[in-house]
Amino acid sequence: MSIEPELDALGVLHSRPTQNAAVRVANNDNGVVLFVPVARPSWLRALSWLLPLRREKGFALDALGREVWLACDGARSFEKIVVEFSERHKLRFHEARAMVSAFLKTLNERNLVALVVSKEASSE
């Protein structure tokens, strides 16, 4: 597998955070719960018919998390999501960026969101 080139600041700003289509969403009073299928090796998958292994992992997001999750529609760039977040909460751009990027990093580590980078942005 080839190693992906690291993105510079502009590359990150132009990337498009996109929700994992396999995620099931359940709304609750305060926010949202995201259920992501648990990836297992094939031998364990066969055993799952016999053992009560859970098939999904749930992650609860509060209202702010839900707001960012909904913004990750694949159409909006990371920069646009940050700008909208900063305007809504009256934050400075870099404050909003620090918050949104920390949150997206967590979502990304849990396979809930992927950063889609256009070829032009990655080759710049």
Place this chain on the structure above:
Amino acid sequence: MTELSSSSALVQPIHWLALEFRVPEAWEIVRHGIRFESGSLVFVDRARQRLSVSWTECPRAPDLERLFSDFETRSNADGELSRNQRDCAGFRVLECIGKSAQPTTHALRYEPRSKRLIELEFAHDGAVDEHAFVDALLSEFVFAERNQSTRLQAFAVRADLPRGFELSASEVKPADVSFEFVRAAERRQPRLRIRRSGMARAWFDGDISRALRQRNPELRFDELESIDMGPHRASSGLASPRVAPLARLFKRASPVRVTSWHCPAENALFELTEPSELPRRERCRLWCCAEAEKGAQDEH
């Protein structure tokens, strides 16, 4: 003077350690020094560093020409190619082309009132006339003596401080900024503290008194009163630090006056902690929104 485009218009005032200048609205501070003797402020736009302002205290005026020549040699050694030298608004200016063909401008000035050497470095983005931009930015600089400067304006905080107080500590986190000041002569007590906590709608339930107590567990509050802070209702009261009785006996725990209010326009909670013995006319003025400022002007 050439008209600057709206994105590069110098509309954001900065007051920091006896330095006063303006930068474009979109520039933000990402690194800051809190010592008057030496330090720097580094500004970035959305993508990269745009300006650094550094200062170093020099009790006597340095040989600026020699410094400038060393400066030019150093820039050339770093791979920059000097293009032009000139003077502007009391600064010696050196225009260079960086390794990646990016224009950079360095400016140097000795400021006798504050006895500091001021050094600036701009990275241009090619969107505006760099010459006009640098000239406009340099001509906005105002310098004050160390103990004459009473205003702090940065990180969406604007405060007029009582004379004699100096910045001693800062904590800048996303949506939570606080600054601490001490009287120059008395490094230990009493302290003045300003805190601005953003995103209030996400965590603030509307009860200022409760928020004040929760956010200051180290203080024991007396009765809190409700007062007007411009168009906002503030909660204010005297508090004593929770310290050992002996420390209180030796006056190492002076009481403070804490005032806090919510500004919906800024979506932020402001908190001001001052030494209780400060006379009313000497108290710190902490500004939040334009509405509050207007109210204060009407009072005058």
